Amino acid sequence: MARMVSTRRKTINTVLAWGVGLIIFFPILWITVLSFKSEGDAIRTPIEVLTAPWTLESYATVQERSNYLKHFWNSVILSVGSTFLGLLVAVPAAWSMAFVPSKRTKDILMWMLSTKMLPAVGVLYPIYLLFIRMGLLDSRLGLTIVLMLINLPIIVWMLYTYFREIPGEILEAARMDGAGLREEILYVLTPMAVPGIASTVLLNVILAWNEAFWTLNLTAATAAPLTAFIASYSSPEGLFYAKLSAASVMAIAPILILGWFSQKQLVRGLTFGAVK
Amino acid sequence: MATRHSRSAARLMMAPAVVLLLGWMLVPLVMTLWFSFRKYLPLRGGDLGWVGFDNYASFIRSSAFWPSVQVTLTLVVGVLAITLVVGVLLALLLDQPMWGQGIVRILVIAPFFVMPTVSALVWKNIMMDPNNGFLGHLWRAVGLQPIDWLSQASMGSIILIVSWEWLPFATLILLTALQSLDSEQMEAAEMDGAGPLARFGFITLPHLGRAITVVILIQTIFLLSIFAEIFVTTGGAFGTRTLTYLIYQRVLESQNVGLGSAGGVYAIILANIVAIFLMRIVGKNLDA
Amino acid sequence: MGQILLEKVVKRFGDVEVIPPLDLTIEDGEFVVFVGPSGCGKSTLLRLIAGLEDVTSGRIVIDGKDATNIPPAKRSLAMVFQSYALYPHMSVRKNIAFPLRMAGFDKAEIDRRVAAAADVLNLTPYLDRRPGQLSGGQRQRVAIGRAIVREPAAFLFDEPLSNLDAALRVGMRLEISELHNRLKTTMIYVTHDQVEAMTMADKIVVLHAGRIEQVGSPLELYSRPRNLFVAGFIGSPNMNFITGPEADKLNAATIGVRPEHIQVSTTEGRWKGTVGVAEHLGSDTFLHVHATGLAETITVRASGEVGLRHGDTVWLTPEDDKIHRFDSNGLRIE
Numbered sequence: 001m002a003r004m005v006s007t008r009r010k011t012i013n014t015v016l017a018w019g020v021g022l023i024i025f026f027p028i029l030w031i032t033v034l035s036f037k038s039e040g041d042a043i044r045t046p047i048e049v050l051t052a053p054w055t056l057e058s059y060a061t062v063q064e065r066s067n068y069l070k071h072f073w074n075s076v077i078l079s080v081g082s083t084f085l086g087l088l089v090a091v092p093a094a095w096s097m098a099f100v101p102s103k104r105t106k107d108i109l110m111w112m113l114s115t116k117m118l119p120a121v122g123v124l125y126p127i128y129l130l131f132i133r134m135g136l137l138d139s140r141l142g143l144t145i146v147l148m149l150i151n152l153p154i155i156v157w158m159l160y161t162y163f164r165e166i167p168g169e170i171l172e173a174a175r176m177d178g179a180g181l182r183e184e185i186l187y188v189l190t191p192m193a194v195p196g197i198a199s200t201v202l203l204n205v206i207l208a209w210n211e212a213f214w215t216l217n218l219t220a221a222t223a224a225p226l227t228a229f230i231a232s233y234s235s236p237e238g239l240f241y242a243k244l245s246a247a248s249v250m251a252i253a254p255i256l257i258l259g260w261f262s263q264k265q266l267v268r269g270l271t272f273g274a275v276k
Numbered sequence: 277m278a279t280r281h282s283r284s285a286a287r288l289m290m291a292p293a294v295v296l297l298l299g300w301m302l303v304p305l306v307m308t309l310w311f312s313f314r315k316y317l318p319l320r321g322g323d324l325g326w327v328g329f330d331n332y333a334s335f336i337r338s339s340a341f342w343p344s345v346q347v348t349l350t351l352v353v354g355v356l357a358i359t360l361v362v363g364v365l366l367a368l369l370l371d372q373p374m375w376g377q378g379i380v381r382i383l384v385i386a387p388f389f390v391m392p393t394v395s396a397l398v399w400k401n402i403m404m405d406p407n408n409g410f411l412g413h414l415w416r417a418v419g420l421q422p423i424d425w426l427s428q429a430s431m432g433s434i435i436l437i438v439s440w441e442w443l444p445f446a447t448l449i450l451l452t453a454l455q456s457l458d459s460e461q462m463e464a465a466e467m468d469g470a471g472p473l474a475r476f477g478f479i480t481l482p483h484l485g486r487a488i489t490v491v492i493l494i495q496t497i498f499l500l501s502i503f504a505e506i507f508v509t510t511g512g513a514f515g516t517r518t519l520t521y522l523i524y525q526r527v528l529e530s531q532n533v534g535l536g537s538a539g540g541v542y543a544i545i546l547a548n549i550v551a552i553f554l555m556r557i558v559g560k561n562l563d564a
Numbered sequence: 565m566g567q568i569l570l571e572k573v574v575k576r577f578g579d580v581e582v583i584p585p586l587d588l589t590i591e592d593g594e595f596v597v598f599v600g601p602s603g604c605g606k607s608t609l610l611r612l613i614a615g616l617e618d619v620t621s622g623r624i625v626i627d628g629k630d631a632t633n634i635p636p637a638k639r640s641l642a643m644v645f646q647s648y649a650l651y652p653h654m655s656v657r658k659n660i661a662f663p664l665r666m667a668g669f670d671k672a673e674i675d676r677r678v679a680a681a682a683d684v685l686n687l688t689p690y691l692d693r694r695p696g697q698l699s700g701g702q703r704q705r706v707a708i709g710r711a712i713v714r715e716p717a718a719f720l721f722d723e724p725l726s727n728l729d730a731a732l733r734v735g736m737r738l739e740i741s742e743l744h745n746r747l748k749t750t751m752i753y754v755t756h757d758q759v760e761a762m763t764m765a766d767k768i769v770v771l772h773a774g775r776i777e778q779v780g781s782p783l784e785l786y787s788r789p790r791n792l793f794v795a796g797f798i799g800s801p802n803m804n805f806i807t808g809p810e811a812d813k814l815n816a817a818t819i820g821v822r823p824e825h826i827q828v829s830t831t832e833g834r835w836k837g838t839v840g841v842a843e844h845l846g847s848d849t850f851l852h853v854h855a856t857g858l859a860e861t862i863t864v865r866a867s868g869e870v871g872l873r874h875g876d877t878v879w880l881t882p883e884d885d886k887i888h889r890f891d892s893n894g895l896r897i898e
Contacts, residue, residue: 014374020366021383024443027398028386030410034402043408045417089296092289100286108294110555115301116497117547121523122540123304125311125533130303149300156293172616173649176720177663177710178637181285187662191653210391212504217528227504230393234508241402248394255389260382267385267448279618281635 028252035059035245042241058246065243066229068250075225075254077140078215079208082147083201086155089148094159095185099168109160112153120150120213131218138220146218147208155204162196163189199268202258209255226251305544311537319531331538335526341539343515344522345546347431351518352499352550354435355442356492362439363446363491364484368476370447371454388444396508399437400426430514437505442498446491453487454480493554500547519543566627566717566750567592568613573622575608575774582608583774585622590718590752590767595744598754599761600771600797606754609771610720613752615639627717637666642711643720646727648703650695650710656682657691660709667714681709684743701732708743718750725760737763758798762786770794792894795820801850801863803888808859816889816897823850823865825886828872833879837862839872853878 022029033049034042041052062068097105127146128137136142166189174188190197212227219228230251233244259266312331315324335341370380387395404425406412412422425433457480465475503520506512512521523543527536568590575583582605590596598606611617613624615636624632631639642663651659660681664674682688685705695703704724711719721740725733741764744751755761761768762782770777770785770793778790782798789795795803803820811819827833828851837855851864851872862880872878889897 010373010375013369013372014376017369017372017374017380018376020369021380024440025383025386027395027403027440028390031398031402045413046410089292093293096286096290100282102283102286108290112293112297113493113497114548114551114555115297117500117551118301118305119501119520119523119540119543119547121501121503121520121527122537122543123308124524124540125527125536126304126307129307149296152293152297167647167649169645169647169649170651172614172636173643173645173710174651174662175616175636176614176641176643178666178714179662180637181289183666188651192651194653206389210389212392213501216393216504216507227391227393230391230397231504231508234393234397241408244397244401248398251394252390255391256386259385259389263378263382263385267381267452279615279635 028256031245031248034241035249037242039240039242042245058242059250062243062247062250066232066247068229068247071224071226071229072250072254074140074223075209075227078144078147078223078225079205081140081144082151082208083155083204085144085148086152086204087159087197087201090152090155090159091185091190093156094163095189097156097160098163098166099171109157112156116150116153124217127214128218137218138223140223143215143218143223143225146214147211150211150214151204151207154207155200158200158203159193159196162193162200165196166192195265195268198262199265202262202266206255206259308537308540308544311533312541314534316534316537317532327534331534332541335535335538335542340517340522341542344517344519347516348500348518348520348546350431351435351438351502352496354431355438355499356495358435358439359442359446359495360488360491362443363450366443366447367450367454368480370451384447385444387440388442390441392441392502392504393508395441396437396505399433399440400509404433426509427514430510430516434505434509434516437509438499438502441505442495445495449487449491450484453484457483496550496554500550519546566590568718568750568752569623569625570613571623571625573609573612573624574620575605575612575617576620581774583612586774586776588769588776588779590750592750593748595741595751595753595764595766596769597761597765597767598752598769598771599758600756600777602756604771605774606756606771607722608774610643610722610752610754614641614643614720640714640717641720642714642716642718643722644704644707644711644724646723648695648707648724648727650703650706652695655692655694656687656698656706656709659695659706660687660713663710663714677713678709681713684712685709700728701736704728704736705739708740712743712747716749718752721751721753723755724753725755725757740764759800762798768798770797772797788896789820789888790896792818792820792890795888795890795896801865804860804862806858806860806862810858811889814887814889817892818890818894820888820890821862821882821886823863825883826862826864827881827883828864828866828870829879829881830872830876831879833881835862835880837878837880839874839876839878842872842874844869851878853880855880 035058036054036056037049037052038055038057041049044052097109131137131142134142136145170192171184171188174184179187209225210227212231215225215227216231219225230247233247313326313328315327315330316322317324366384370377370384374380390398401409403410404412406422406424409422411425415422423429461479462475465479470478501520502518503524506516506518506521507524510516512518512525517525519539520543523536523539526532526539570586570588572585572587573583574581574585586609598609600606608617612619615631615634619632622632623630626639626641651662654662657678660678661674664677669677678691679688682691685708687702687705687709690698690702690706695706698706707724724740725736728736737760740751740753744764753760753764765782767779768782768785769779772793778785778794780788785794785798789798789803792805796805799822801823803822804826806819806821807817811817835855835858837853837858840852840854840861842852843850846869848868849866849870849872851866851870853862853864855862864880866872891897
């Protein structure tokens with residue numbers, strides 16, 4: 001039973017929570033403000049910044065200088081592509097683990113997760129060499145495959161936890177109703193798991209979008225996504241605050257907006273399906 | 277609940293994932309092992325032959341090795357401690373009734389969407405820069421000497437940046453777990469005369485056990501391989517060189533692949549030690 | 565057609581033998597109930613027939629065809645699950661049509677059969693709803709509808725009524741019996757409730773620890789239980805078992821008398837006793853009597869209201885021809 005809470009207590013909670021929330025959000029808020037200021041105004045004191053005139057010039061400069069749209073599309077292709085490739089491989093695997101568990105299921109799952117603990121840097125050079133040999137360096141295809149592989153364990157794990165919530169009897173009913181394995185997965189399991197799959201997709205798109213080791217080290221000009229685009233602002237010229245802010249806002253805005261619009265699925269996804 | 281048919285189907289359907297991950301793990305691993313026993317300088321003569329354990333010996337003897345292990349572990353433990361403690365407090369706060377809960381939640385989640393390169397750049401320049409950064413302005417406004425965070429308190433600054441990135445994750449998981457706590461249990465404890473602190477200690481905290489495990493597991497996986505934050509902020513200077521970063525420097529900056537590969541093998545061993553340790557705890561806790 | 569033969573069927577989970585070698589014949593058109601306490605293997609047996617579990621050894625023959633290695637989808641059996649196992653993302657219409665769609669029927673035929681099934685089960689107004697919007701009884705009917713549209717060789721029911729409340733259960737019991745009368749298709753029905761077994765079955769299979777204790781018609785089981793287990797399991801309230809001198813007199817290790825086969829008198833009779841708890845149901849009165857010279861409390865079912873209260877002294881007389889005798893192994897003595 002919900003209890004009545006005094007208005008005073010609720011007010012205190014509200015003030016505290018909003019205070020903490022705004023502190024955490026502040027860096028993002030501040031770069032948003034700076035990105036609409038001129039370069040000269042952006043380095044003044046905060047009060048002066050707020051009162052300075054608003055302008056879009058930084059955004060124009062950033063797009064002109066580093067072709068934002070190209071990197072944006074690279075990010076979209078890499079993150080969405082790798083996530084869907086991952087789903088293709090992970091759905092059958094998660095079905096097996098959730099509905100035909102064996103003594104080794106837990107071990108295999110843990111092993112898969114442990115491959116994520118392998119330090120990427122330890123195998124950077126071999127991968128680099130292989131990529132050169134196969135002509136995959138600085139290609140979207142190569143990077144899509146790598147991102148798919150590094151996120152595969154998480155996709156499998158999340159789907160596994162979601163699938164386990166689906167009662168096995170329903171799949172058995174499908175089998176009794178004459179459905180083969182393909183029909184069982186396509187017509188019964190997948191539609192029932194849509195919320196879980198949506199959460200998985202969202203989280204993995206975000207993880208891939210933000211991945212900043214392989215994308216920095218395996219791309220040059222052609223396939224570079226936004227992580228690499230923004231890294232080019234780490235050179236001293238990045239100290240142009242307004243442009244750096246504009247570029248940052250442009251790099252994170254798509255995901256922020258996607259995240260906010262799909263909050264419900266995302267919150268579920270953010271817990272990696274491990275907590276109910 | 278299975279038949280021979282479904283078991284063989286299961287093996288077949290698991291195969292692609294297992295084969296892909298096995299390949300992804302083994303092929304580079306074997307290559308790394310191979311390089312680690314060779315003197316291999318791509319820009320200065322290429323593969324110069326077999327050197328036995330020389331690379332391993334010189335990597336571990338280098339003055340940078342042990343500090344880098346220490347930095348790595350400090351970073352992981354520091355971030356875990358901050359995100360868990362602050363995360364629990366924040367989750368408790370967000371679980372209270374208030375106005376605009378949805379919006380506060382959005383504000384708190386936001387850092388998770390920020391890519392590491394951006395958050396590192398923003399913190400380094402726009403927040404922490406002693407001359408023009410926001411914190412510098414703030415320090416001056418109250419009459420203090422601005423701090424050059426990333427050189428004077430480098431480790432703390434990096435832990436702060438990384439904690440900022442991971443706090444949303446910890447908070448959300450803990451909040452979700454809190455919301456699943458049966459309120460009747462709380463009321464029963466209240467009837468039994470347990471005060472707020474006792475209720476937190478005996479009911480809330482044990483209930484959060486599984487969530488805390490998940491936070492530790494997932495964050496450790498990601499924290500062990502932190503790269504962009506250091507790459508962008510200090511470049512490994514001021515005592516912030518993690519093992520990952522040290523190896524990166526050996527391979528790409530000094531182009532000594534043999535030495536770097538030996539370092540890679542050490543990093544893999546370290547990761548495995550941590551992994552075994554983690555799996556022990558987590559495996560038990562996740563069985564529920 | 566739906567004759568089902570089990571030959572020397574064995575099921576082991578690891579080292580645990582859940583079903584020891586078991587033979588059973590289910591005739592075409594029969595309504596067979598597997599009954600037993602929980603954990604007796606009745607659901608496992610049903611799942612073996614369905615093909616949802618493999619037999620460890622032995623054969624399952626359906627309609628003269630060895631079905632042991634045929635996957636469930638191809639056995640032409642339909643099953644109603646305990647949880648109903650409806651597809652939550654499909655409307656009632658699509659749920660019922662699903663097996664037909666899987667079997668590749670054309671749309672007109674699917675529509676015709678779904679409409680017919682919905683009509684029989686009074687589901688026509690609900691065809692476009694989702695299972696989540698239905699009551700327990702309606703869901704149950706959808707599950708049955710999904711089973712009947714395929715016109716299977718046999719229906720399997722796995723404790724289908726256990727999730728319904730008592731009043732609905734009686735209604736659904738009648739509906740399923742009527743359905744059997746109309747369709748004349750083999751039905752195998754698993755339950756732990758002996759009342760369901762007695763009221764619905766042509767043939768009851770009593771299971772205990774994976775073993776068949778007795779197979780027979782409800783009345784056979786009631787009047788001639790083969791052993792103590794069956795005697796105690798069938799009939800409500802349970803049969804009274806008496807050991808000691810009273811049993812010795814009849815050359816038995818244990819004698820059993822059903823509560824309804826004991827006469828109560830306030831003046832005279834074979835056993836004198838005191839009424840402990842008296843349960844007044846109106847139609848009947850259940851008396852729990854502590855009789856002198858007997859170790860066991862005797863339950864008696866008296867017709868109507870007898871006006872006896874706690875502490876009253878009564879005399880009990882069993883009907884001699886209704887006394888069951890069992891030897892020291894618990895087996896019936898004829």
